[in-house]
Ligand SMILES: NC(=O)c1ccc[n+]([C@@H]2O[C@H](COP(=O)([O-])OP(=O)(O)OC[C@H]3O[C@@H](n4cnc5c(N)ncnc54)[C@H](O)[C@@H]3O)[C@@H](O)[C@H]2O)c1
C-alpha cells in the first residue's frame with residue numbers, strides 16, 4: 117500500500133505534485149493546522165505529516181500519530197514540533213534548512229531600510245494626501261555598523277548584502293570560528309561589545325534557552341543610543357515591553373519586527389509606536405522560497421518513506437539514497453547483532469561498545485550505531501527504532517561508544533557489539549557476505565558462521581560428544597525442522613556453542629526437554645526480523 121501523507125498547512129501546490137509523482141497518497145488540507153481537534157482525530161491514518169508553522173505537532177498530536185514515520189517542516193524553525201516526543205516515538209523530524217534563507221535575509225535588509233527611512237509611515241501619510249517632507253528625516257546605511265546576532269545561513273547572507281551596502285558588519289555568534297569569520301569578512305565580537313557599537317542590530321538565531329530574551333531590558337540598556345533593531349528570526353529573542361519603553365524614551369530610534377513572542381500577534385507592546393515597522397511573519401513569504409521549501413520537503417519525505425534515505429533530519433543522522441542501498445545489509449546486520457544481545461540480556465545495561473572493522477568502518481557509523489542500539493532495545497519495546505533508540509539509551513544512562521579499526525583477516529569488514537551489565541560482558545560479531553546476507557561470525561569470542569533466520573535456537577555446553585545428536589533428536593521429536601546447524605568451540609573439551617536456524621519457533625516443550633538432559637548450560641530460543 118502506498119504511504120499516506122497529510123499536508124496540514126499552506127504549502128505550495130508543488131509539494132502535492134511531487135508526492136503524487138512519487139506514488140504517495142497525499143491529502144492536502146491547508147487549513148487543518150488551525151484545527152487541533154480535527155488533526156488529532158485523523159493523524160493516526162498518516163505515515164507522513166508536512167507542515168509550515170501553523171500546525172503545532174505537540175506531544176498530544178504525536179501520541180495519537182500511530183503510523184507516523186516522518187514530520188517534514190517546509191522551512192527552518194522547528195519550534196512548532198515537539199522533537200523529543202517525536203524522537204521517543206521513532207518519528208523523524210526534518211526541515212529544509214536553506215530553501216528560504218535568501219528570502220529571509222532579503223526581508224531583514226528590507227526591514228532595516230524601511231526603518232532607516234520610515235517608509236511605511238511616509239507611505240501611509242502620502243496616501244492620505246499629506247505631504248510631510250520634513251517629518252520623515254532618515255539615516256544613511258553607508259558607513260554604519262551593523263551588528264549581527266547569529267552568523268549562520270541567513271546571518272551570512274545578511275552580512276554579504278550589508279557589505280554590498282557599504283556597512284561595517286560585526287557579529288556575535290559563539291559558534292562562529294575565526295576562520296569562517298575571516299572568510300565572510302566579519303569582525304567577531306562579544307555580545308556586550310556588539311551592543312555598545314552597533315547602529316543597527318539584526319537577529320538570526322534560533323530561539324533557545326541561551327537566546328531567549330537575548331535583548332533583555334538589561335541588554336537593551338547597554339545599546340548605543342539611536343540604535344535600530346531588526347528581528348526576522350523568532351519572537352521571544354527580545355523583551356518587547358522593555359524595547360517599547362526604550363523606543364518611547366528615544367534610547368532606541370526604531371525597530372522592525374517580523375516575529376513576535378505570541379503568534380499570530382494580534383497585540384504587542386510594539387504595535388502602534390511611531391518608529392516601529394511590523395510584518396506578520398513574512399520572512400519566508402516569497403514565491404521562490406515557498407516553492408523551494410515545498411519541493412524540498414516533499415522530495416525529502418518521499419525519499420525517506422520510499423527508500424529510507426534521510427536528509428536534513430534533526431533527530432537522526434543523514435543517510436543518502438546511495439548509502440541506504442549499500443548500508444541496507446549492514447543496517448540489518450547491526451540490528452540482528454543488537455537483537456541477539458538484547459534477547460540474551462535480562463539485566464540493566466550499563467554500556468554498549470560497537471567496534472567497526474575494515475569496510476564496515478567506512479560506512480555511516482552514526483546510522484549503524486543507531487540500528488545496533490535499536491536492535492538491543494526492541495526486546496524491552498518492540499516499537500523502538502533507529503530514531504528513538506539512542507534517545508531511550510541516553511535517558512537510561514547507557515554509555516554508548518564506538519571504535520573503528522582496520523585489522524580484518526578473514527573478512528573484508530565486520531561489526532562486533534559488546535554489552536556491559538552489572539554482572540557480565542557479552543559480545544557478538546557479524547559480517548555481510550558478498551550475497552548481501554548478514555552472518556553471525558563470533559559469539560562469546562568463539563568463531564562460527566551462522567546465517568540469520570527468523571527463528572533460532574542458541575545453546576551453550578561443555579564440548580563433548582553427543583550434543584548434536586541430542587539437539588537433533590529433541591528437535592525431531594517436537595516436529596521442528598532444522599534449516600541450518602552451526603557449531604563452535606573455544607578449544608577441545610572447552611566451551612562450545614550451537615546456533616540452530618529452524619523453520620518454526622522452538623516450542624517450550626523442546627526447551628524443557630533440552631534443559632532436562634543436563635547437557636546444556638544455556639538453552640535460548642531467539643527470533644529475528646529478517
Ligand atoms: N521570519 C521568518 O520567516 C524566518 C524564516 C527562516 C528562518 N527564520 C529563523 O531564522 C533563524 C536562523 O536561521 P538560519 O538558517 O540562519 O539558522 P542557522 O542555524 O544557519 O544559524 C543560526 C546561527 O545562530 C548561532 N547561534 C546559536 N546560538 C547562539 C547564541 N546563543 N548566540 C549567538 N548565536 C547563536 C549559530 O551558531 C548559527 O550560526 C531560524 O532559527 C529561524 O528561527 C525565520
Ligand SMILES: O=C(O)CC[C@@H](O)C(=O)O
Pocket residue numbers: 168169190191192193194216397399400401
Ligand atoms: O513558513 C513560514 O512562513 C515561516 C518559516 C520560517 O519561520 C522558518 O523558520 O523557516
